[in-house]
Amino acid sequence: MKKLLIVDDEVEICEFLKSFFEDRDFKVATAVSGEDALRQVAVFQPHVVLLDIQMPGLDGLGALKKIRESYPKVKVIMVTAVETQDKIEEAMRLGADNYITKPLSLEYLEKDVQDKIDLLAKIA
């Protein structure tokens, strides 16, 4: 079963992404903060994480750093509302696998998530 963790402080975004991916035979968990995301990664053990950059408290970059420390294999796609170059660069440097900007193109997102899953399958 493909496992996806969606992290966004906007509950609505988590929800429609959840329904979208569940429609496509994913097992989906959601988190609304960086701290929440770290717990979920440990408990849920996702293959791919969709991680919003701007969040109150522990933000996406902070969460990414922690995730990379303990789970180097999990694929992380950063989601950002604003294409600020320095944030994106920082994310790529910290080991993000890709980034997409809001509003999201679900077609592109689905393809990208599937690519990451396929990649993991190949390695395994």
Add this chain to the structure above:
Amino acid sequence: MRAPKKVLKKVLVGLILFFLGGLAAYLFPFLLPFSLAHHPLLPIFIMTGIFLAAFKPIERSVKWFLEKYLFHKKTFAQMTLMDLAQELTVNLDLQELSNLVVNTFGEVLHLKSVALLVPDPLQNNFEVASAYGWAISASKKIRLAVDSPLLKLIHQTGPHVLVRGLLLQSLSWQEANTLSRDFDVLQAGWVIPLFVKGEPVGLIAFGSLYPDTVFDQSDFQFFREFSGTIAQSIHNALIVKRLRQLNFELQDSQSQWIQKTKLNAIEQLAAGIAHEIHNPLAIISGKAQVLLMQKGPKQLEPNVQESLNTIVKQTRRAADITRKLLLYSQGSRGPRDWVSLEKVLDETLALLAYQATLDQIEITRNLDPELPRFYSNVQEVREVFLNLLLNAVEAVGKEGRITVELKYRREDDLIEIFCSDTGRGIPPEHVDKVFNPFFTTRHEAVGLGLFVTKQIVHRYGGAIRVESQPGEGSLFIIQLPRQTEIPPAAEIKNSGTVEVTAQKV
């Protein structure tokens, strides 16, 4: 009140001359050819004309006569000069003031040349503010250093008129030689220093038409008094000029500061807005997309599907506005690298290919085989191509041609981008405005595309302009100086082609 008086005077003079003309024609008919003398009015007109032509010399000689025999000539000149001095106290424009001084001086005293010099604090010398009897180009070149013999002497002697002939006789040969050079430069026989509170604020240098001209003691007394008034007004004018300049500089730096603050504010605002707006947009667009991409037996009605597509498209447009604002306000902070313009152009064309085929627009690209890579931020370059092409597609509408040409002008080391279309063109009154922010002729457009494009082009030291013929199409031309700087070592690692390009440089 002066103007009507002048007109009245002219009319009176005209009437008197007309009367004199009539009188002359009546008294001396033999002066005119026989055929004309019998005309009733013509002789009068002709005689009046002759009087008119002769009036100025007559007026002058009468004045001269009066001056010579009835008044003391110099008193007349002095009175004119005192009038001038009075006028000077109300004028604060340095140029007008010095013009007035040198012209009156030159004309009243019948001088060959007059020059008024004022200090130029930046150059540490005195420069000509205005000159009479000089070729303009010649007077502009004259500069008198603060440590020149003449100015040193003025510092010593104070506000006394310097007479060349007398001075040179009283000095040693060596001193006279160096001093006479300064007089020569100014074409002067006399120099009147202008002092305010013991500090020289300028000098009037003048030379006479006749070598034997002399001014007597009373003249010098008058010069001294006169120079006081002029000095004060020149001093005031200099202060006003300096204040104006300072004020201008202040305004300039203030507007720069405002511009910078404004940009900072825009950036923060744009970043804030982008974050706040993109989230709701993501939800709206996301939910519409979820409905559109639903799997299973549920098939959407065509009109519902169309509406959902519009929702997705419009949210993307809204997001585009904030993204552009942010891009503009951020300035060039994105990472730069050696970018293949060809590759970026092709990526951009691929984005537009579908729409272009739908609208039957033929897009051709012409590439210079020697086109070098351009050291830039790839996102900014993409933005430029995208804006140019989107505009072109929009201008063409249906059926037409768009040509993009990339050229390298080796002799100037310039990269040129030509984007031409066969669209409806730009009306002449809009050509100046197309690069202004929020200028658009379309209801559904924001009007930031070309503005942002221009900002980006400027960021790379380039230029953009448009040539357009309404009804025939437009041509956008961008010129970018090739960036010859070699990127820092860290960035070279990112692209294998850099070393090759760098070697070529």
